[in-house]
Amino acid sequence: MQDHDGLQYHVKVKRGDVGRYVLLPGDPGRVEKIARFLDEPCFISSNREHTVYTGKLNGELVSVVSTGMGCPSTAIAVEELIAVGADTFIRVGTSGAMQPGMQLGDLAIVTGAIRDEGTTRQYLPIEFPAVADVTVVNALVEAASRLGARYFVGISHTKDSFYGEVEPDRMPIAAELKARWNAWVAGGAICSEMEAAAIFVLSSIYRKRAGGVMTVIGSDTATLINQKTSPDLMIQVAVEAIRILIESDRRSN
Ligand SMILES: O=P(O)(O)O[C@H]1O[C@H](CO)[C@@H](O)[C@H]1O
Numbered sequence: 410m411q412d413h414d415g416l417q418y419h420v421k422v423k424r425g426d427v428g429r430y431v432l433l434p435g436d437p438g439r440v441e442k443i444a445r446f447l448d449e450p451c452f453i454s455s456n457r458e459h460t461v462y463t464g465k466l467n468g469e470l471v472s473v474v475s476t477g478m479g480c481p482s483t484a485i486a487v488e489e490l491i492a493v494g495a496d497t498f499i500r501v502g503t504s505g506a507m508q509p510g511m512q513l514g515d516l517a518i519v520t521g522a523i524r525d526e527g528t529t530r531q532y533l534p535i536e537f538p539a540v541a542d543v544t545v546v547n548a549l550v551e552a553a554s555r556l557g558a559r560y561f562v563g564i565s566h567t568k569d570s571f572y573g574e575v576e577p578d579r580m581p582i583a584a585e586l587k588a589r590w591n592a593w594v595a596g597g598a599i600c601s602e603m604e605a606a607a608i609f610v611l612s613s614i615y616r617k618r619a620g621g622v623m624t625v626i627g628s629d630t631a632t633l634i635n636q637k638t639s640p641d642l643m644i645q646v647a648v649e650a651i652r653i654l655i656e657s658d659r660r661s662n
Pocket residue numbers: 434435436477478479501502503504571601602603604
């Protein structure tokens with residue numbers, strides 16, 4: 410949906426402002442930091458939770474766009490980015506650890522997401538899985554291996570309530586929240602965050618590609634407050650994965 414200036418209504422971009430490859434952090438404050446990893450980064454727009462920079466990798470336009478926290482604003486960003494030509498998305502964010510053996514700073518490369526949120530139910534019935542694109546997942550795994558990162562590959566838990574995850578005992582439905590969390594862990598989920606399901610479901614509907622890499626920073630209040638992880642390795646892995654995809658897309662065109 411365009412405004413009177415021909416810009417997308419929320420993200421404030423038009424065709425040509427963004428590349429087909431887009432990195433999607435939640436936090437607007439992380440956009441400029443990620444853009445510094447691109448060649449010739451330029452500020453494009455900032456409106457509400459959406460900040461946009463565009464630069465280049467291997468000569469190809471690549472953008473960084475913040476989604477804000479949660480699936481509602483993420484779905485808006487993905488809709489509007491697709492409307493102006495984006496077709497490949499990598500979420501770069503923070504997440505809570507869900508499996509034993511995970512250490513703070515480890516990377517979670519996600520293959521799919523549990524749809525424990527409301528937004529994607531307004532697109533498709535809950536039986537439809539939120540699944541990442543296999544070429545994007547493979548590029549992230551290859552990038553993480555090249556850069557020597559410690560990483561896990563698996564399913565993310567996408568939820569609406571941050572505090573329902575990190576302080577479940579405060580909630581009137583604490584027993585239900587904890588039982589469901591234990592079920593996700595038993596099923597093998599590796600990390601918990603708030604946006605991947607929307608990115609994956611919308612990418613399926615519109616036949617686009619998406620994946621995600623997230624730094625694990627803890628999943629309880631005390632650990633989160635004290636953690637001192639850096640996002641740099643995650644950003645480098647995401648950038649290297651985009652380079653891998655650009656080269657493979659060029660070979661197949
Ligand atoms: O670090 P980002 O990308 O914002 O991701 C995580 O951090 C926020 C919660 O603190 C949520 O958006 C969650 O998904």
